């Protein structure tokens with residue numbers, strides 16, 4: 001499988017220390033954790049998802065020129081990831097099962113869990129001629145995992161696969177397993193927030209979660225770790241009450257508030273305004289590029305849109 005060489009992960013974390021909230025002491029802890037050959041492995045499963053959370057993560061190019069793909073493959077002991085691992089088939093699953101037995105692993109789930117039809121809407125892997133559903137794989141691995149991280153809103157809350165009449169009976173990982181999960185919600189999950197969660201687990205740092213299983217440090221604090229308004233609207237640089245910005249009447253109006261265009265910032269908790277695309281405070285987030293927030297970090301996302309309804313027209 002993969003090897004633990006610490007270089008690019010530590011280079012990445014050092015370059016992104018502000019976004020990840022890492023001080024020199026924590027970087028030292030991370031260095032020690034990465035040097036420990038018995039550090040937990042990572043098993044990453046895909047369920048009812050578009051794989052966009054992985055794609056978003058893999059597209060993150062660090063200030064040092066490394067991609068997260070390099071980081072994951074070269075620096076983390078990534079045992080299983082359907083699109084990244086070098087092995088395939090029974091040998092890959094045999095390694096997963098070996099690590100499952102040890103319990104020394106972090107389970108990352110990307111995708112909601114379909115429970116209708118015995119879970120057979122989503123087969124996660126085959127082994128020994130049989131097929132293992134995502135539902136079964138998540139249940140068996142979650143029971144043994146040292147910690148569980150949900151990558152994105154699908155795994156955290158159900159997201160798009162759960163929307164409308166939810167014909168495949170999608171539930172969140174937490175609902176299925178009854179175990180606490182660290183929910184890095186977002187559609188897709190913010191790549192730096194995903195790395196942040198992995199760093200906390202590797203360094204043994206306790207993570208305080210809100211009522212929806214989201215880390216308070218990521219969803220209710222600013223980059224310096226100070227308490228900040230939770231709602232995007234209450235810290236948005238386009239808030240008319242805070243900055244006098246005019247209301248946009250149409251798309252493409254730079255600097256205008258997007259409330260009349262359906263912006264869900266008044267109902268959305270996150271700190272997207274501070275960091276997206278690896279550039280703190282530089283406006284490279286949805287609203288910063290004139291797109292209304294559609295509330296992708298919230299349990300109610302995507303709302304009442306009839307995804308997956310039978311076509312009647």
Ligand code: SF4
Pocket residue numbers: 048049050051052053054110111151152153154155159160186187188189
């Ligand atoms: S949360 Fe969004 S981007 Fe991530 S897997 Fe689900 S649909 Fe795709």
Ligand code: SF4
Pocket residue numbers: 232233234236237238239240256257258259263264265266287293
């Ligand atoms: S753009 Fe959206 S989040 Fe920003 S002030 Fe207007 S409604 Fe609120």
Ligand code: SF4
Pocket residue numbers: 186187232268270272285286287292293294295296297
């Ligand atoms: S601004 Fe809104 S839609 Fe955009 S990533 Fe943040 S929560 Fe999601």
